Amino acid sequence: MKRHCSAQSREKWRSVVGLEVHAQLNSESKLFSGSPNRFGGLVNNYVSLFDAAIPGTLPVLNRRCVELGILTALALSCKINEVSMFDRKHYFYADLPAGYQITQQRAPLANDGIINFQVFTPGIHKKPYKRSSKIKQIQLEQDSGKSLHDSELKQSLVDLNRAGVPLIELVFEPDLEDGEEAAALVKELVLIVQRLGVCSGRMEEGALRVDANVSIHRPGEPLGTRTEIKNIGSVRGVAGAIRHEIERQHDILKCGGCIVNETRAWDAVARRTVAMRDKEQVQDYRYMPEPNLPPLRVNLMTEKDMPDVISVPRLHGTLPELPEQTRQKLMQKYELRPDSVIQLVSEPTLLKYFNNIILVNYRNPNKLVNFLLNELVTALNKNKIDIEDCALKDSQIGEIVDMLAKKKIDLEGAGQLLDVLLLKPDVELTDIIKEQHLSLVIDEEEITRKCIEVIRNNPKLVKQYKDGKIKVFKALLGILAKDTQHRLDMSVVSKKLEDLLKRVLVQTLYEKRNRLHLVARRGEARKWRTCAVGTHVCRPGAFGEAIKVVQLYSIADPTNPSSGGLF
Amino acid sequence: MGLLKSLGWESEHDWRISGGSSGGSAVSVTVGSSVAAIGSDTGGSTRILQLCVGCGNVDDATEILNAIAGPDDLDSTTIKKQFNKIKLNEDFSLKNVKVGIPKEYYCDGMSEEIVTTWKYIANLLESEGALVKSVSMPFTSMSIAVYSILNQCEVASNMARYDGLEYGLRTDENYSTEELYASSRSQGFNNVVRWRIFAGNYFLLSRNYDKYFMKALKLRRLIADDFKKVFNEDEIDVLLTPTTLSDAPKYKDFVSKHNRDQCAFQDYCTQPANMAGIPAISIPICLSKDNLPISLQLMAPSLAEEMLLNVAKKIESVIKFPRDMLIENE
Numbered sequence: 001m002k003r004h005c006s007a008q009s010r011e012k013w014r015s016v017v018g019l020e021v022h023a024q025l026n027s028e029s030k031l032f033s034g035s036p037n038r039f040g041g042l043v044n045n046y047v048s049l050f051d052a053a054i055p056g057t058l059p060v061l062n063r064r065c066v067e068l069g070i071l072t073a074l075a076l077s078c079k080i081n082e083v084s085m086f087d088r089k090h091y092f093y094a095d096l097p098a099g100y101q102i103t104q105q106r107a108p109l110a111n112d113g114i115i116n117f118q119v120f121t122p123g124i125h126k127k128p129y130k131r132s133s134k135i136k137q138i139q140l141e142q143d144s145g146k147s148l149h150d151s152e153l154k155q156s157l158v159d160l161n162r163a164g165v166p167l168i169e170l171v172f173e174p175d176l177e178d179g180e181e182a183a184a185l186v187k188e189l190v191l192i193v194q195r196l197g198v199c200s201g202r203m204e205e206g207a208l209r210v211d212a213n214v215s216i217h218r219p220g221e222p223l224g225t226r227t228e229i230k231n232i233g234s235v236r237g238v239a240g241a242i243r244h245e246i247e248r249q250h251d252i253l254k255c256g257g258c259i260v261n262e263t264r265a266w267d268a269v270a271r272r273t274v275a276m277r278d279k280e281q282v283q284d285y286r287y288m289p290e291p292n293l294p295p296l297r298v299n300l301m302t303e304k305d306m307p308d309v310i311s312v313p314r315l316h317g318t319l320p321e322l323p324e325q326t327r328q329k330l331m332q333k334y335e336l337r338p339d340s341v342i343q344l345v346s347e348p349t350l351l352k353y354f355n356n357i358i359l360v361n362y363r364n365p366n367k368l369v370n371f372l373l374n375e376l377v378t379a380l381n382k383n384k385i386d387i388e389d390c391a392l393k394d395s396q397i398g399e400i401v402d403m404l405a406k407k408k409i410d411l412e413g414a415g416q417l418l419d420v421l422l423l424k425p426d427v428e429l430t431d432i433i434k435e436q437h438l439s440l441v442i443d444e445e446e447i448t449r450k451c452i453e454v455i456r457n458n459p460k461l462v463k464q465y466k467d468g469k470i471k472v473f474k475a476l477l478g479i480l481a482k483d484t485q486h487r488l489d490m491s492v493v494s495k496k497l498e499d500l501l502k503r504v505l506v507q508t509l510y511e512k513r514n515r516l517h518l519v520a521r522r523g524e525a526r527k528w529r530t531c532a533v534g535t536h537v538c539r540p541g542a543f544g545e546a547i548k549v550v551q552l553y554s555i556a557d558p559t560n561p562s563s564g565g566l567f
Numbered sequence: 568m569g570l571l572k573s574l575g576w577e578s579e580h581d582w583r584i585s586g587g588s589s590g591g592s593a594v595s596v597t598v599g600s601s602v603a604a605i606g607s608d609t610g611g612s613t614r615i616l617q618l619c620v621g622c623g624n625v626d627d628a629t630e631i632l633n634a635i636a637g638p639d640d641l642d643s644t645t646i647k648k649q650f651n652k653i654k655l656n657e658d659f660s661l662k663n664v665k666v667g668i669p670k671e672y673y674c675d676g677m678s679e680e681i682v683t684t685w686k687y688i689a690n691l692l693e694s695e696g697a698l699v700k701s702v703s704m705p706f707t708s709m710s711i712a713v714y715s716i717l718n719q720c721e722v723a724s725n726m727a728r729y730d731g732l733e734y735g736l737r738t739d740e741n742y743s744t745e746e747l748y749a750s751s752r753s754q755g756f757n758n759v760v761r762w763r764i765f766a767g768n769y770f771l772l773s774r775n776y777d778k779y780f781m782k783a784l785k786l787r788r789l790i791a792d793d794f795k796k797v798f799n800e801d802e803i804d805v806l807l808t809p810t811t812l813s814d815a816p817k818y819k820d821f822v823s824k825h826n827r828d829q830c831a832f833q834d835y836c837t838q839p840a841n842m843a844g845i846p847a848i849s850i851p852i853c854l855s856k857d858n859l860p861i862s863l864q865l866m867a868p869s870l871a872e873e874m875l876l877n878v879a880k881k882i883e884s885v886i887k888f889p890r891d892m893l894i895e896n897e
Binding site for chain 1: 643724
């Protein structure tokens, strides 16, 4: 039975979230051996003697890995330690051939950094807000191999391709409040490491892995017991897992229970966390200095690079522009809205389009952004194409945007254009427009004609509009658009329709002796010679006989008195 | 590891131990099955067995050292400076070479023969023009304890890879991975190794780390500082000490003591050099009354191998230890 906590009782609890992120580094070979650092190869093909812990092998530190670690630490404003050391962390597991992992527990590569990011999930947050999380330390360490358990055959299979792959571990302070903030942090971190070229950031491949520590407590009281959630495979998974765990802990505490300090796994299918059997006992890792590796020294002072001592200032000079800097620049230069900028920067493909297209033809930045975020993304989703795989050229998108600006086509037409282009990227735009009649009609006469047609055909709606139901206007527009297969420039149409509707007179007439006389009127009075029959209503009144009351409408054109007609 | 029997000396039950863990290497050279062999000497195992087996001379040692010394890209602990081959000087003079005699190396249980040999060589060196001086190295006796802790911790760590999965003994246990590990390791390791692993893991527990491991590291620093002081302040070029406290022990005497005590007993003189990370060499001098070789040890500062080997060669050439005896007895 799921208990629902009232919003009131939920407010009494504060949740605390701290993240630990492991990112695989993009070096050619592994951290301490020369075997290839590659994803998805044939099992046990990227394993050197050292990776398999064959006796008599020694570790040799990969310089590129240190550089990538330093770059990450610099991008996150960390203090790089001039001397850092390696340790052995001991535990027995089939995918850890040496019986220990080489890591940097005592003296890591860097300490005390910070990550700044914006929190904005469309649909959950009304507008973006700024947040930051402090980084306790960044350390280099080995990844373990992979083991697969076949419970049917009672077999465990071990693949050592991943054993020894270089990782950086980023340990964050527990200064986040909920799953959305954590997801936003992870998203920003992925963008940063991708920009730096340090890591692919592909969570689905295991290149970036997030563990979350979650606890709740009442304000003013000390922190509650925390649980650790592992096995989160996506950014949205981070939000979902943490949100679920906070609820789960709240439900337990509300009933007077206690939280157990344990490790739980996120089950993305069932959308809940489950206790992990293996990790119930507290492990003593028996840390010991790694005797086969000397301390790692870096040069913090000069730009002189030596074979064994990396210059940190020189690396600092190679840092590219970071996502937050890009956002600020876009907002300042193009006066774009924060939430647009956030969404744009979070999709590198779209950002690239924007940066290339905006330079030509004085295109309007806001319209371009909206086109990319709305029309293009919608079309890609509809056709089940990943944003990164969009095959459209800058010139094609630019042309569409120009045509929209010149009102040669409308948004609906643009959508259709995109649908065709995504499937057949080599077709000429003008050809598609011709074939599918996407050109916009802007001829005023035709527009007027169509508007009048709609008004004639929908007397009920027009009456409602005139009675004050403004919402009906949209319905009328919709009918108009549909009838004309979206070929009209709706902005012009909208104005025209509004104008015409203003001049519609609602008159109620009655029929007496085959002649219709005006009963009630607005605006100018007219005497009508012909009529069309509408609904019948009995009106007791001055004339004493049942009369047909006919509701009629007319469009009065002040310049042409006889242009009106009954319909 | 294990015990190596000596050849052709005594009766079946009275054979002698040929030395520590690297015994296999040296014996293979003695019996002629290999030209040269390398053993890892963490506590004196190679030097001690050299004493017991009595093979090789300084020229051989220099040649091998020249062959293997120098920077190795695949070994991160090697010094990355160019290594200049050591040349042994035929006319090397001991004149004005400062020889230190650390008084703490004279300890309880040291046999008379050893002490006599020690004094004899000290006098010999003086007669050749060396300046022989008594020095003090107060932390010498700490060395065994320090070594025990550090060695056992490293053993516990280095042996963790023997799970039988990638190589080595794997038993048929199939109840669970943990049971498989426990079974393979229990059967694959003898009791000395298992004992060291247990002890090492105990010292490495987070609640014990500072008390034992960190303390041992600090004491190791003090032992190393003893040597630094002697080499820098007292300006000693080489130290002269015995290698062991007695000649090669009989098997029955060896197993009557616990392994730890055996090590404590026999490694007393050789251990400190390992703790300080300095070069040391053991030279056979003469035969004991039981006709077993007695050796002395020379120690020099870090990277002073050339001085060390030249002094060793000089002593060797003066002493003329009877090597031919060994070959006859096979």
